[in-house]
Amino acid sequence: MDAIIEVKDLVKKYGDLTAVKGISFAIERGEIFGFLGPNGAGKTTTINILCTLLGPTSGSAILDGYDVVKDRESVRESIGLVFQDPSLDDRLTARENLEFHAYAYRVPKEERDQRIHEVLEMVELLDREKNRVETFSGGMKRRLEIARGLLHYPKVLFLDEPTIGLDPQTRNSIWEYIHELKKQHDITIFLTTHYMDEAENCGRIAIIDYGEIIALDTPEELKSQVGGDVVTITTEDDVEAERVLVDDFKVEMIQDRECLCFEVESGESFIPRFIRDFPVSINSISLHRPTLDDVFLKLTGHAIRPEGADELAAMRAFARGWRGPIRR
Amino acid sequence: MEQEVSQQIRSDELSKRLVKLGIGIYITWLRDVKRFFRDRIRLVGAFGQPLIYLALLGTGMQAAFTSFGSGDTKYVTFMFPGIVCMTVLFTAMFSAISIIWDREFGFLKEMLVAPIPRSSLAIGKVFGGGTTALLQGFILLLFMPLVGIPYNLEKIAMMMVVMFLLAVSLTSFGVAFAARMRSMEAFPIIMNFILLPMFFLSGALFPLQNLPGWMEVLTKINPMTYAVDAMRGVALKGISITSTASISLPEVPAGLAANPEFLSWISQAKAALPQAPQLQVQYYPLWLDLVVVIGFGVFLMLMAIWQFNRQD
Numbered sequence: 001m002d003a004i005i006e007v008k009d010l011v012k013k014y015g016d017l018t019a020v021k022g023i024s025f026a027i028e029r030g031e032i033f034g035f036l037g038p039n040g041a042g043k044t045t046t047i048n049i050l051c052t053l054l055g056p057t058s059g060s061a062i063l064d065g066y067d068v069v070k071d072r073e074s075v076r077e078s079i080g081l082v083f084q085d086p087s088l089d090d091r092l093t094a095r096e097n098l099e100f101h102a103y104a105y106r107v108p109k110e111e112r113d114q115r116i117h118e119v120l121e122m123v124e125l126l127d128r129e130k131n132r133v134e135t136f137s138g139g140m141k142r143r144l145e146i147a148r149g150l151l152h153y154p155k156v157l158f159l160d161e162p163t164i165g166l167d168p169q170t171r172n173s174i175w176e177y178i179h180e181l182k183k184q185h186d187i188t189i190f191l192t193t194h195y196m197d198e199a200e201n202c203g204r205i206a207i208i209d210y211g212e213i214i215a216l217d218t219p220e221e222l223k224s225q226v227g228g229d230v231v232t233i234t235t236e237d238d239v240e241a242e243r244v245l246v247d248d249f250k251v252e253m254i255q256d257r258e259c260l261c262f263e264v265e266s267g268e269s270f271i272p273r274f275i276r277d278f279p280v281s282i283n284s285i286s287l288h289r290p291t292l293d294d295v296f297l298k299l300t301g302h303a304i305r306p307e308g309a310d311e312l313a314a315m316r317a318f319a320r321g322w323r324g325p326i327r328r
Numbered sequence: 329m330e331q332e333v334s335q336q337i338r339s340d341e342l343s344k345r346l347v348k349l350g351i352g353i354y355i356t357w358l359r360d361v362k363r364f365f366r367d368r369i370r371l372v373g374a375f376g377q378p379l380i381y382l383a384l385l386g387t388g389m390q391a392a393f394t395s396f397g398s399g400d401t402k403y404v405t406f407m408f409p410g411i412v413c414m415t416v417l418f419t420a421m422f423s424a425i426s427i428i429w430d431r432e433f434g435f436l437k438e439m440l441v442a443p444i445p446r447s448s449l450a451i452g453k454v455f456g457g458g459t460t461a462l463l464q465g466f467i468l469l470l471f472m473p474l475v476g477i478p479y480n481l482e483k484i485a486m487m488m489v490v491m492f493l494l495a496v497s498l499t500s501f502g503v504a505f506a507a508r509m510r511s512m513e514a515f516p517i518i519m520n521f522i523l524l525p526m527f528f529l530s531g532a533l534f535p536l537q538n539l540p541g542w543m544e545v546l547t548k549i550n551p552m553t554y555a556v557d558a559m560r561g562v563a564l565k566g567i568s569i570t571s572t573a574s575i576s577l578p579e580v581p582a583g584l585a586a587n588p589e590f591l592s593w594i595s596q597a598k599a600a601l602p603q604a605p606q607l608q609v610q611y612y613p614l615w616l617d618l619v620v621v622i623g624f625g626v627f628l629m630l631m632a633i634w635q636f637n638r639q640d
Contacts, residue, residue: 051441073348076443087434091363103355104442106348148438 010059021211034202035192043192080154090134105152119147139170159191196292229267352444356452409559410532423457424502450636457499497625507635558617561610
C-alpha cells in the first residue's frame, strides 16, 4: 500500500480535555478519505494537526514523507486546505485572494495567470474575479476557497466540513467538483463531515466519536456490518404477528423498538413473499435499508448529534477561560 | 568535493529561505496597503481626527495661553509635531490590531498555514502598518503652513524619517500584543490603559516642564516621549514659538563697568528679575531620541516575531 498520510497513536489534549485519544490510520495516495463524526468528535483537531496548525501532545503523523512536527514547511507546501470557517479576505477581490495564495505558495510567475483562470473557471466564478469577496454568497465563498486550495496543485487537499451551511444544490455541485478534481489531478482528498449522506461519496470512511476511531472501512462494508434490510410492519394483532414471524418465518425481532421490526437479507425479494404468506392482516409495511446513520447508531449506541456543542466553540470557550485574567 | 556539495546545498537552502521570507513580507505588506486604500471610512476618520485636535484643542489652548499672559506662545505650532506623532500612533496601532480581525474572520489561518516563515508575516505586518502610518502622517504635513511651519524639503524629509521609525516601532508593539489576543474585547483596555497614557505622557499636547516628580519619571520611560521630542526638534528647527521679549536693562555706564561691586550687584538684580518660562522645543539630543525609538522598535519587532512563531 502506498500511503500518503500515516498517523500513529495521535493524541491531543487541551488541559484536562483529551480531544484526540490516540488514533492511528493510513490514507492511500489518490483516495477520497472521510472522517465522519459529530461535532466535537476531534475531526477538526486531527486536521489541524495534519496541516501543522496544531502540535500533537504525542504520537506522530507523516504526510507525503514529511513529519508534520519536524518538517512543517514541507508539509505545508504539499497540502491545500479548505477550512470549516471562511478564511478569505473579503476586502480583497476574488482574484487578489488567489494572487496572495499564488505568491505564498510560489506558483511560477508564468503559470500564475493561467492557473488562476483555470481554477476560477472550474468553480464558475470567472465572471466575478474582480468583485470583492464581501459581495459573495456563502456558496460562492466556499467555491472560491476550494479554488484557492487547488491553485498550487497540492498532493493532499483537506476539506473540513466543505459543505456545512450550504444549500443542497450547492452541496451537490461541490461534490461534483471534488470527484472531477480527483479524476483530473489525481490528488488525495481528506475530508470531514457530519452529514451521513455526504460520507457515502468517500472511498473509505473513518467513524470517529469522542476522539477515537471506532470503525474504518468502505461505506458498503460498514453498512453490511449493520446487517440486512430492516422491515417494519404494523398489524391488526401484533402479538399473533410476532409469534408467526418468529416461529414460521424464523426472523429475529429487533427488541428495543416499539414497532414490529426485523432484519432480512434482501428486502425486495422478501416483501412479496411475506405479504402472500403472512396470516395476520397487515396495516402497513415499510422497508429500511441500512445507512451510515444506522452504522453510527450501532457502533456508538447514540445518534450523531448535529446540534451538539461545536468543537471550535468549545475550544474558544476554553481559550477564553484560560486567558481570562488578561481581559478582566 | 563532498564538502563542496553539502555547502552548495546549505547555501541553496539559505537562499530558498530568504526568498520565502521576502515573499512573505511582500504579500503581507501589499495586502495591508491595498486594504488601507480601500477602507474609505478609516481614511476619513484617521484624517479627520488630527484636524479636530488641531482646530478645536489647538485653538482653545491658544486662547487660554493668550489670556493667561503668555501671549506670544504659538501653541498650535508647538502642538503640531505632537499631533503628527499621535496620528502615527493610532494608525500604527489600528493596523497591528487588524491581526485580531484576521483571526476572527479566518484569514490569519490562510496566512499561518502558507509555506512561508511566520516571521515574515510579523515583519510584513510591521512594515504594512509602518507604511500606512507614514501615508497618514504625510497627508498631515500638507497643513504645516497653516500652523506656522513653512514648507521645507529637508524638514519634510527629516519628519518622514522620524515618522517611519516611530510607525515601525509602534506597529511592532501592536503586533506583539495582537499576536496573543484572541478577541476584540481587550481592545478598549489597550486603548485606554496603554495608548492614551502613552500619548498624554509623550509631551505631544503639553510641555514636559515643571511636572511633578512621578509624572516626570513616567514621561522619561515612555518611548513616545523621545519620538515626539525628535519630531518637534526636527519640525520646529529654526522656528521660534515663545516670545523672546524680556525686561531689558539700560546699558552699564562706562564709569561703572570696571567696578566689581556694581557688577555683582547688577548680576544679582538680573537673577532676581521675573523670568518668563521658556517653552523648550527639544529636551534631549536628536541622536538620543533616535536611538531610543530605534532600540524600542528593534526590541518589539523581535518580540512580535517571537510571538508569531509560537502561535498555534
